[in-house]
Amino acid sequence: MFSQKFRKTLSALMIGSMLAVTACGGGSNQASQAGTADQKAEAQAPAGKKVVNIGLKADPPSLDPSKSNALVDRQVQNSIYDKLFDLDKDGNIVPVLVDSYDISEDGLTYTFKLKQGIKFHDGTDFNAEAVRFNIERNREDTSRRKNEMKFVEQVNVLDASTVEVKLSQAFAPFISILTDRSGMMVSPEAVQKHGDDYLNNPVGTGAYQFVKHVKGDHVTLKKNENYWNGEVKIDEINYKVFSNGTAAVQNLRSGQLDFVDEVPTKEIPTIEKDPNLTVIAEAGMAYQGIYLNTKQEPFTNKYIRQAISKAIDRDAFIKVVFDGYASPANSPFYPGNLAYGDSDKVEKGTPEEIKELLAKGGKPDGFSFKLQIGTSPVQEQFGAVVQSMLKPHGINVELEKVEFGTLLENGSSHKFQALQLGWSGRPDPDQSFYDFVVTGQPNNYSGISNPELDELANLARVELDPAKRKELYDKAMAISHDESQYVYIYHEFTRFGISNKIIGFEYVPDGLIRTAKLDKQ
């Protein structure tokens, strides 16, 4: 009796399964009738609706500019918010929400005349009061922008469209800082309404307004119908998270994505071969390298540090790890930056030179040290290449793989001998230099303290004349090279993969995707 019942169950199970298979089969037939996956992706959107899908390598943790610290946040924020200033395709600073501005001769007072008639997505006015609110908000203790805003002493509303910002000391990077998150204007009313939850309900004046954020999966924005700066042609933008670069590229090829924010270098040839896709691989602002802890043996000795820097063959490194899609670095300043120049030139040391440096540093027979490094495949390769480049000189590198959070923790508490971490870079040289080399600054993981270097870095942030600033940075870099507290290795390339259906895309050197002027065939 049981066996009969069981047989029935089994048959039911089998039939059910068959039905499931038929259903699946039916599904795939439908798809093949619909044609390519490409067409299918488009068919998902209502007729005539233009949707752009952008693949991001990580989920943006915060869409609130004041609480944000990730590069990937800025990709999405650039569509939601307009900024007081922005960069153009040549990296020049141009006013956006600001109509005109004036800087007092002593560099202490900035007067911004704002564009008028602009509204936030929630219908409230963008005006001088809103600018004051934003700058004040960025100065609060809990703001991640506090450091950028630390010289702001006072913000005065002169009239509905004029704001005056008074600084406590001249600060050359100020306008440049306003091209990034500190310059993004959020709706004061939305902040008051949502409080702590504002980061999940962002409101700006930008070309697209926020619809929803499914954490870890996607962010959806829709067109701002009343955008002040020209008609927006795309109806909807989806930022989708693809933590695996190869999977993102396959989605670009099959048409599920129109844009990939970081193409793995190994995949670049695949995209280049595809007639429907384009690769943009351009020098960005980021650099990568190795912190050497000047407070821990053996790197308390500058000759030993210099030996490490001399022993790394940047060109070979880039060929092996990036298939050539990066440029050698010897300074934090990216090609095109005002401080960029001869100080970035790399001279690889000869074996004799390195031997001499090691002898001077009291380690003629070489030594061993531990290098803390992240866990991504590129970082693993990074470690292996450094290891093999130092070995011939008798320097043994022991790799210790740690996660990003731990790297930051160990870096800021100086718990390391050598540590691999870079910086995404900023348009103003000060923002990639000061905090990293001046005594006691938060990103000075190496613990370097050189009064001359401190003085030059301080002068360079006060000086407003670009030519004079460059001279100061050249001098500062000469000291930094002598100290070799950080081994600059390469400037990263921004590597976008783009569908040819996208029209009107312009590459801006900060590596952020500007979507306001995009269109799609």
Add this chain to the structure above:
Amino acid sequence: MKFLVRRLLLTIPILFLVSVLTFSLIHMIPGDPARVILGQEATPEAYEALRKELGLDKPIVVQYVSWVGNVVQGDLGLSITDRVPVTELIAQRLPATIQLTIGTFIVAILIAFPAGILAAVRRGTMVDYTSTFVALGGMSIPSFWLAMMAIIYFSVELGWLPASGYVPFSVDPVQNIMAMILPCLATGLRESAVLMRMLRSSLLEVVNMDFVRTAKAKGLNEVRTILGHVLRNAMIPVVTTSGLMIAGLLGGLVITETIFSIPGFGRLIVESVFKRDYVTVQGAILISASLVVIVNLIVDLLYAVIDPRIKAGKGA
């Protein structure tokens, strides 16, 4: 019934232990959420302010007690990094993973049963060798590779199925199923190998028993003997394996979820660990542990259904 109540009561100490373990382990990992949230732009003041805001400056025991206090009342807390209720995050992520688990299981059964039965019945023949070969292959192929190949072939080359694009079933059932086919196939193929091997060896054990000879002597043909008598008696180890498999899949589909960009539960846990989002990790692991307990309970109950000689709670 008594068994059920006893088992349910037993879950309380299990979940308590899980909560203590998760809490201690996640707090033991070096790296602190405030540091991860602030990144490289942290000033010491901002760091201290954030630690205070997140309650991380309190002693660890105080943090645990206040968390457990809320959990008992059904409140899993607010995600440290996302500032949304953890229950909401889990509710967003769990359906996709459950669907993926069911789909994977169906694919695994559809392949494993016919292949396993055939291999056992035609033991030592080409059929047996071929299915064993394929099964071993399936077990040895990394699922990320299989997934990637499936995407390249079915999505890029043939354009039959989307490479990503998960939407909840309630939003668009057709697109949901379309987006789920490849991931279910990619993981199902691998899981089927395990089931198939288990079924084959279990069948072979049963096939030599006396009652099978009796059945044959009674004049039952081979198909009826296998399906009616042998299969049922060979099911216990298979059900056990299936239970373990489902429990594993519920939290362990992270690679498939990553490659096919499915907002699943496994990815939630892994991402939260990387972000040191203690509250989300604790909540998610607790839910995951509860699911495992439930699956195991179902497996135990199934034993009694399959083999009445096993009285629930005694024989198993």
